Amino acid sequence: MTTLDRVGALSVNGFDGSSSAGLSAHTRELVDRRRRVLGPAYHLMYETPLELVRGEGVYVYDADGTRYLDMYNNVASVGHCHPRVVEAVTGQMSLINTHTRYLHEAVIGYAEDLVGTFPDGLCTAMFTCTGSEANDLALRIARHATGRQGIIVTESAYHGGTVDVAACSPSMGPASVSDAAWVRTVSAPDSYRVDGDLGTWFAEKVQEQIDDLVCSGVGFAALMVDSIFASDGILPEPTPFVKPAADVVHAAGGLLIADEVQPGFGRLGASMWGFERHGLQPDIVTMGKPMGNGMPIAGLVMQGSLAELFGRDLRYFNTFGGNPVTIAAAQAVLDVIRDDGLVANSASMGTRMLAGLREAADRVDSVGDIRGAGLFVGVEFIGPAGEPDPAEALRVVNAMKERGVLISATGSYGNTLKIRPPLTIEAADVDLFLEQFARVVD
Numbered sequence: 300m301t302t303l304d305r306v307g308a309l310s311v312n313g314f315d316g317s318s319s320a321g322l323s324a325h326t327r328e329l330v331d332r333r334r335r336v337l338g339p340a341y342h343l344m345y346e347t348p349l350e351l352v353r354g355e356g357v358y359v360y361d362a363d364g365t366r367y368l369d370m371y372n373n374v375a376s377v378g379h380c381h382p383r384v385v386e387a388v389t390g391q392m393s394l395i396n397t398h399t400r401y402l403h404e405a406v407i408g409y410a411e412d413l414v415g416t417f418p419d420g421l422c423t424a425m426f427t428c429t430g431s432e433a434n435d436l437a438l439r440i441a442r443h444a445t446g447r448q449g450i451i452v453t454e455s456a457y458h459g460g461t462v463d464v465a466a467c468s469p470s471m472g473p474a475s476v477s478d479a480a481w482v483r484t485v486s487a488p489d490s491y492r493v494d495g496d497l498g499t500w501f502a503e504k505v506q507e508q509i510d511d512l513v514c515s516g517v518g519f520a521a522l523m524v525d526s527i528f529a530s531d532g533i534l535p536e537p538t539p540f541v542k543p544a545a546d547v548v549h550a551a552g553g554l555l556i557a558d559e560v561q562p563g564f565g566r567l568g569a570s571m572w573g574f575e576r577h578g579l580q581p582d583i584v585t586m587g588k589p590m591g592n593g594m595p596i597a598g599l600v601m602q603g604s605l606a607e608l609f610g611r612d613l614r615y616f617n618t619f620g621g622n623p624v625t626i627a628a629a630q631a632v633l634d635v636i637r638d639d640g641l642v643a644n645s646a647s648m649g650t651r652m653l654a655g656l657r658e659a660a661d662r663v664d665s666v667g668d669i670r671g672a673g674l675f676v677g678v679e680f681i682g683p684a685g686e687p688d689p690a691e692a693l694r695v696v697n698a699m700k701e702r703g704v705l706i707s708a709t710g711s712y713g714n715t716l717k718i719r720p721p722l723t724i725e726a727a728d729v730d731l732f733l734e735q736f737a738r739v740v741d
């Protein structure tokens with residue numbers, strides 16, 4: 300891989316199924332059956348795939364009973380099998396599960412509670428089952444409101460898997476975006492590689508693509524950005540570097556879609572939503588993953604006027620989106636985040652993790668950068684000439700797994716560790732992670 304080679308359609312930490320080396324007979328059999336019946340598009344993680352059967356808090360257990368510290372799973376954000384979520388879901392499931400075409404107190408109450416966590420103006424919620432559907436609906440709403448089609452995303456973005464949203468996900472490889480004449484990409488605002496004022500730099504890149512969309516006749520509808528730029532390599536600082544780009548977008552009559560599927564619900568420590576770190580007022584915010592702690596619920600919160608316009612001309616129905624059972628899970632998640640002070644915990648545990656990682660990295664040359672916000676942390680590996688070193692990142696990911704700690708890798712070059720434990724993590728677990736990290740990189 301040369302300095303500028305980017306990760307293609309293959310997963311950064313994907314299992315290479317071409318060899319059985321190191322696999323038990325049982326794992327090999329499962330891998331083969333899975334490949335036969337599910338096909339090749341789904342990828343497994345790690346050199347030797349994991350069969351997880353149980354989880355509790357920040358720990359998960361494989362079929363042999365081996366325990367792993369889960370430093371990767373941002374879906375089970377309030378911890379695996381949190382009793383309040385389990386109770387809420389089973390309680391509602393044993394009463395009734397319907398859809399949004401009936402009145403339901405809890406669905407309305409949750410929507411009110413959720414929009415109450417947003418700045419004024421972001422006051423209407425809509426529910427889906429997945430982050431992809433939320434982003435897809437966001438694109439429809441933005442295009443309907445502006446009457447234009449063009450969407451701008453970052454060069455290694457991932458926003459999901461519907462036809463339109465996959466076209467906005469260059470991290471899935473060139474085949475994902477190649478046919479979409481309405482998508483433009485901008486370089487990621489990577490403070491490790493870009494000198495000077497990052498905000499101005501990013502705004503200029505966005506402006507160039509707006510101009511291109513206008514010139515080509517497609518027109519500009521929206522800039523869609525993940526507020527932590529997770530698949531671009533985790534880019535948290537220096538805030539508020541997205542703000543100038545947001546101003547450029549609004550000046551061109553476009554909308555800003557903040558994809559909070561990864562950073563939302565307190566993960567970044569400073570606040571409930573990642574865009575708040577950038578002092579932004581997005582027009583549409585999408586969310587998912589941690590929203591139901593594993594139950595399939597996702598959605599959007601948007602400016603009321605956008606929802607009015609869309610609802611005036613179009614209808615939306617999603618059979619399972621926002622059903623009372625998944626809403627019960629989502630309400631429990633929001634309650635736990637507030638009652639247990641998890642945003643503050645994310646901030647303090649994140650600070651502890653960054654400090655420990657920096658101390659360990661001081662002793663080695665292979666770590667080029669360590670960055671993070673709350674419990675979303677990236678560690679970037681480089682070679683002797685400062686070039687991205689994805690092989691070392693992958694070695695560390697797999698060595699950590701062998702020591703009972705789960706992480707993965709991300710970024711345009713696949714050389715950045717992605718560390719996102721449940722928000723409930725405690726100091727002893729952070730220290731266990733740091734101890735193993737120090738041993739693996741030393």
Ligand SMILES: Cc1ncc(COP(=O)(O)O)c(C=O)c1O
Pocket residue numbers: 428429430431432434457458459460525529558560561587588597
């Ligand atoms: C930033 C971002 N947006 C959207 C999605 C899509 O969410 P889902 O897999 O629930 O469709 C993902 C999933 O990884 C994501 O990371």
